[in-house]
Amino acid sequence: MPPAxxxxxxxxxxxxxxxxxxxxxxxxxxxxxxxxFAIPGTVSSDYLEKFYWLANGKLILAGIRHLSGxxxxxxxxxMSSFAPTIQxxxxxxDLARARFSMFRPxxxxxxLKPSVVPEDIVGDLRLAxxxxxxxxxxxxxxxxxxxxxxxxxxxxxxxxxxxxxESAYRDFHLERPSLRKWVxxxxxxxxxxxxxxxxxxxVRIDEKVAGLIAAExxxxxxxxxxxxxxxxxxxxxxxxxxxxxxxxxxxxTLARDSEGTLARDSEGTLARDSxxxxxxxxxxxxxxxxxxxxxxxxxxxxxxxxxxxxxxFLKL
Numbered sequence: 001m002p003p004a005x006x007x008x009x010x011x012x013x014x015x016x017x018x019x020x021x022x023x024x025x026x027x028x029x030x031x032x033x034x035x036x037f038a039i040p041g042t043v044s045s046d047y048l049e050k051f052y053w054l055a056n057g058k059l060i061l062a063g064i065r066h067l068s069g070x071x072x073x074x075x076x077x078x079m080s081s082f083a084p085t086i087q088x089x090x091x092x093x094d095l096a097r098a099r100f101s102m103f104r105p106x107x108x109x110x111x112l113k114p115s116v117v118p119e120d121i122v123g124d125l126r127l128a129x130x131x132x133x134x135x136x137x138x139x140x141x142x143x144x145x146x147x148x149x150x151x152x153x154x155x156x157x158x159x160x161x162x163x164x165x166e167s168a169y170r171d172f173h174l175e176r177p178s179l180r181k182w183v184x185x186x187x188x189x190x191x192x193x194x195x196x197x198x199x200x201x202x203v204r205i206d207e208k209v210a211g212l213i214a215a216e217x218x219x220x221x222x223x224x225x226x227x228x229x230x231x232x233x234x235x236x237x238x239x240x241x242x243x244x245x246x247x248x249x250x251x252x253t254l255a256r257d258s259e260g261t262l263a264r265d266s267e268g269t270l271a272r273d274s275x276x277x278x279x280x281x282x283x284x285x286x287x288x289x290x291x292x293x294x295x296x297x298x299x300x301x302x303x304x305x306x307x308x309x310x311x312x313f314l315k316l
Contacts, residue, residue: 024063025048037071049061065077068181093314097316109128128311142304147240151242153213168211171235194215200212211231211232225282225285228286254285286305
């Protein structure tokens with residue numbers, strides 16, 4: 001598959017990602033995170049993204065995170081442009097414990113370009129997930145995946161249908177217990193954010209309820225984007241290669257949205273809350289995919305998305 005970005009565009013990705021991370025240092029954002037997690041003994045400035053020079057002269061950008069937003073799952077996120085050696089990992093672990101001791105981090109996340117691979121995969125270091133991106137315009141130029149014509153969307157009411165969604169996700173976790181921690185159920189507030197953008201749908205295949213798909217408006221690398229929040233298929237529709245067709249159907253819906261044609265409910269009212277924002281250009285389709293979720297990674301590639309960043313995780 002051809003790269004999603006030209007060499008010139010790829011060269012600017014690192015600096016744009018740094019800008020995105022440093023935007024977390026907005027005072028209001030720092031205070032919001034501090035109040036939300038309410039970790040005893042911390043202040044808002046503890047959430048700052050900072051550059052650190054390592055003892056061996058290498059530079060990193062690091063900040064605290066919480067896995068899937070869980071207060072009791074803190075880890076230190078590190079961005080670097082070098083492939084870490086065993087010595088680097090030891091230095092990074094010591095820095096994480098010392099600089100972020102007030103959070104008692106359980107792990108260290110290393111964000112690297114896909115072409116940068118650690119020389120030694122040691123101890124508990126594992127590839128955790130990838131940031132996967134595609135240009136909407138290029139996705140639309142690809143042939144539609146098999147099964148596209150079988151899929152239709154209808155409005156999804158969060159309040160009345162969330163229990164169905166929870167049940168479907170429990171069944172998924174029973175089937176794939178290794179993904180429970182890394183692919184958690186999306187809470188109501190996040191799904192409401194998708195609903196506010198008009199991008200949440202009940203999926204039907206051959207006119208039968210088959211799943212849920214949702215995204216929210218979220219920029220990436222300075223470009224407008226749709227962040228894939230949820231793509232769920234229930235048995236017996238899993239394992240048929242339909243996920244790529246489902247994602248393509250969703251992308252075409254976003255494209256119509258960009259032209260100002262929005263889905264309406266049975267009474268003809270607009271799906272989104274803000275009726276003034278009828279037309280929005282969507283440039284990128286993106287999201288994160290757990291390394292153990294090979295099916296989702298394969299689906300993303302078939303749709304036309306590619307990895308621009310890999311995240312490795314080291315237990316502390």
